[in-house]
Amino acid sequence: MAGFLDSWTGGSPSAHEQGHPGERFGLPAEGVGAVAGFGRRLVGVTLDWLLAYVLTLAVLGLDALGGSRIGWWVWAVWFVLTVVPTALFGMTPGMVAVGIRVARVDMAATVGFRAILRTALLGLVIPPVIRDADGRGWHDRASQTVVVRARA
Template identity: 55%
Template sequence: MARWIESFIPGAAGGTADGSTGGHPGQRLGLPAQGVSSVARFGSRAAALLVDWLLAYGIAALLTGPDALSNPSFGWNVLGVWFLLTAVPVAVFGATAGMTALGIRVASIDSSAVVGVPRALLRTALIALVLPPIFRDEDGRGWHDRAARTVVVRTRA
C-alpha cells in the first residue's frame, strides 16, 4: 500500500485501486460525485475557514481588551482562539461553526463515528501551517486530511 505522501509526488503511482486515474473527487473513497456526502469543494472549505478565522478575531479582541490591535501578542491570541474553535468542535461534532454554516463537515475515512481528539489536533495544527491544505490530491484532500485520515464532505445538496 502506498503511503499518503506518495500521491503528491510527481510520477508516483496514484489513482484508483486498479491503478487508473480519473473519475470524480472521492471516487476512490467510495463517495458520490454530487450531493450529500460528496467531497466538499475548495471554495466552501476556504469560506468556512474565513468564517472561523473572523470568529476567532472577534473573540480574541474581546478577550484582549480595547487596545487589542496595538497589542503585540494579538496575532498569537487569535491563533490560539482559532485553534480551540477548530480542534474541539471537529473532534466532537465533526464541524466548526463555519463548516456548519456552509454545509460541510469533516468525516473519518475509516469506520470511526467521530474524528476524535488526536486526529483533530493533528489536522488543525497542519492547517495552521498554511501549506498542507494547499497541496491537494485528486480527491481534493490536503496533506492535513491525508495525515489525519479524514475527508471534508457536504452535508447539504
C-alpha cells in the same frame, strides 16, 4: 493543479484512475456526502478565523489590536475553536455555515484525536493548499480525513 502534484506526492490515484473525487472512499459524485469544493472550505475556515478574532477582541479588548501578540492569541483561540468541535462533531462553526463537515476515510463516527494533527497542519496554511486528486490537502491526508458536503 492536482494532476501535477500527484506526480510527486504519491499515495493517491491520479484523477484519470478514478471517476470523481472521493470515489475510492465510496463517496458520491454530487450532493450530500460528496467531497467539498475548495471554495466552501476556504469560506468556512475564513469564518472560523473571523470568529476567533471577535472572541479574542471580546476578551482582550480593542486595545489589543495594536499589540504584537494579538496574532498568537487569535491563533490559539482559532485552534481550540477548530479542534474541539471537529473532534466531537466533525464541524466547526464556519463549516456549519457553509454546509460541510470533516469525516474519517474509514467512516468512523467521530474524527477524535485526529483533529489535533489536522488543525495544527491547517494552521500552517501551506498543507491545505496542496491537494490531491480527491481534493484533500496534506492536513487531511496526514489525519486520514476528508471534507464532505453536509447539505445540498
